[in-house]
Amino acid sequence: MLRLMSSGNTGKILKMGNCEMELGGPYLGTLRDSNDILADVSALRERIDEDGYLLIRGLQRRENVEAGRRVILENLAENGQIDCAHDLDDAVMVEGAGGGFLGGAKRVTHADEFLGVVESPEIMGFFDFYFGEPTRTFDYKWLRAVGTGGSTGFHYDAVYMSRGSERLHTVWTPFSDTSYADGPLALLLGSHDLPSYEKIRETYGRMDVDRDNVGGWFSHDPVDMIDRYGGRLGTTEFQMGDVLIFGLFTMHGSIVNETNRFRISADTRYQPAADSIDERWVGETPKAHYKWGKEPQIPMKDARAEWGI
């Protein structure tokens, strides 16, 4: 069942891919937080089964996130990405800056300040409680500085990292206060459990980008997906300290960044330590995607035609 909260921003138009959607309209609503049930593990598990996500406000200590943010911004500045005419903390891009993906860039993603957030006692403790057993996180960390006009296409994380635990969870952690204009993450609610998504989960969702060499993003067109398969998008504005948690089969992408600042966020992974683990993402120097992206890929539209979805 889909649950969305109403919002004071109802009526605002947000862009995703080539689509424009009205917040509070038929395609897009806002996410609800689960802070009221944080101490109740059964309620948390029921909530994620039902909604496909947990939004927790202020789980991380804001000062820790700000310290991580500083390290990231300093790295972007050293690489000529930040417009020095502005305060570093404003994260204003130099014109034409690439920003992009800092995943695996160890100088940043293994800095104490960054790890102090994504491996903090708050997040590890949350998962120990939620799983009811000790937690392990991938050594590889995904970190993104998304520039003007940038956004992420819709995908299941399963296609990138499902060689280990089925209980793998993603945590999306903003390292910016992220307004709608900054391009926050958006979830396709219902994609984890609606029967109309079952064929997608069983075909695309069982794909492995390194084995199958297909492009990872299922769609840039959430309106088309919702028209065909149902569900509704949910997003929200974030403050540093908030986290958004979801599983391998919650389809997600992001709203377009319409500002001149970087939208900075990390997506990191957590699972029970006792479960098997996807070998690409662990160790001193994780192997990462060893094939995908290194040779021409099968276009998603061809793969979708083959799968009949």
Ligand SMILES: O=C(O)CCC(=O)C(=O)O
């Ligand atoms: O932050 C983004 O734009 C994408 C993040 C993502 O794909 C993820 O959290 O798995």
